[in-house]
């Protein structure tokens with residue numbers, strides 16, 4: 606059988622402006638990047654605090670490699686669990702105010718592993734309809750009855766919880782929605798869950814480092830306690846500037862994951878040097894409050910500038926500031942018009958976001974300057990005129 610049919614399907618994606626294309630980055634993560642041989646000012650990285658390229662984080666990685674070598678060598682349960690991993694887990698447990706934390710090699714794997722260790726076909730999982738793909742996939746893989754409630758709508762969630770007679774009920778949501786930038790309505794969602802004896806799992810991939818006291822994320826922001834959000838996930842590839850993820854929670858939760866989470870058990874541990882680098886970034890993330898202050902200042906300035914231009918934003922208090930465009934083709938045109946002016950921002954299209962909700966996903970970082978932000982606003986104004994947005 607030939608691949609002709611696949612070729613036709615790929616061509617159709619191109620016609621619909623849905624084709625995804627990789628670009629080659631030839632510089633470190635920073636506001637000024639080199640992509641495919643050209644220099645750009647980038648507003649699409651998740652390196653929200655500017656730690657991915659921080660000298661102390663790089664130095665910790667180098668020292669870690671000298672001490673432990675490069676590869677993790679084996680899974681955590683064989684002999685891949687190093688002192689570096691263990692120390693980072695203890696520091697993450699303290700950071701999140703929970704008895705234990707467990708490292709995973711990626712956020713995708715943490716979500717798949719945690720959900721599938723907790724529920725199966727006797728159970729039900731309730732997901733915000735715009736949850737990250739890894740949460741949705743985790744729920745589908747579990748075989749539990751899968752339900753999506755309206756975005757951030759605790760009433761709609763509660764109606765569904767009320768009707769369910771499943772053995773276990775797990776409510777799952779992003780802490781900061783990855784394509785919208787808004788926060789989960791945690792008080793209302795957790796109240797609804799509590800009334801119906803359901804567990805709450807929050808994936809705060811984009812909240813840690815950016816919001817809450819000392820960057821402690823959305824649970825801290827809403828002053829919630831560990832018994833209101835029993836399963837807390839964080840990823841390390843965003844504000845932490847490194848790679849990997851963790852789940853934090855009770856002794857029983859973490860021990861259950863060690864016993865049953867297949868994406869923990871059957872994979873090589875992250876390189877120990879990455880754990881050492883993350884320990885350095887965790888210290889910086891907590892100590893350097895100025896990074897969050899600067900980020901918040903840039904967010905306010907960006908939002909005010911967009912309002913003046915009449916661009917449509919989402920009500921987001923986070924560094925994720927999507928500009929809503931509508932059709933995929935228009936989003937691609939805008940992205941290209943910005944690229945012509947030396948600005949790099951990805952167009953996000955279906956199926957990552959719902960039909961008709963294509964957008965430019967602008968992300969801000971504490972490493973951007975005010976001047977760079979003003980360059981972005983000028984370029985947006987020009988692109989808007991060119992594309993008739």
Ligand code: PMP
Pocket residue numbers: 710711712713714716737739779783808810811840841842849850
């Ligand atoms: N959860 C959310 C909300 C995310 O946005 C992402 C990554 N974009 C992930 C999980 C996956 O994390 P990782 O990149 O570490 O696999």
